[in-house]
Amino acid sequence: AQIDAAIEKSNPLLYNYTCFSEVFLSGIEFGSPYLVLDQLKEALQQKDKEGQEKAIATLKEAFADIHNKDYDHEVDRKVAKVLLPLYAEMVPATALPAFYTTIEKEFKGDYAAYVDYCYDQSIFANEANFNKFVKKPSVKAIDKDPMTAFARAKHTYLRQLGTDLMASMEGMQLLHKTYVRGLCDLYAPEPKAPDANF
Helix, strand or coil, X not given: CHHHHHHHHHHHHHHHHHHHHHHHHHHCXXXXXXXXXXXXXXXXXXXXXXXXHHHHHHHHHHHXXXXXXXXXXXXXXXXXXXXXXXXXXXXXXXXXXXXXXXXXXXXXXXXXXXXXXXXXXXXXXXXXXXXXXXXXXXXXXXXXXXXXXXXXXXXXXXXHHHHHHHHHCCCHHHHHHHHHXXXXXXXXXXXXXXXXXX
């Protein structure tokens, strides 16, 4: 009964994690190095020239990594337009990252318009946007960047989901060992195939 209860508790979270992983970690490639932008924002606020230069150098590497020879921005845009609404259909409303609220409130539920906005207006959307930002970086531009908000919300939710999933599986290992020991006792003295993980 304890094993059943533990599985019942963890299965919905595992399902949400699998869906999230397929959509946001494997499906949609475009993103934003929001942590580096946070460092740049801090450097701008503190008027730290060295910190700004270091963050911008890292951003240039990140831009090159995002827009590499194997990346097609338009294909990724089409993928995002399909996957964002699909994910919303597959999981409960409580399993949606914060940017889904933005889609509902600011884009009236229009996923395609939201994706176009992110893929056209983000600092990382294209070379022109990126170069304009790097030439004159500002806290305002970082705060307004849609892909930075998307990436931050995605990773915030992923961390929370991981924490919840680990908590839901707490005690499963001991329950599994107890179950396997019970099977061994049940079939004794006849040897059964051992559990390699026991």
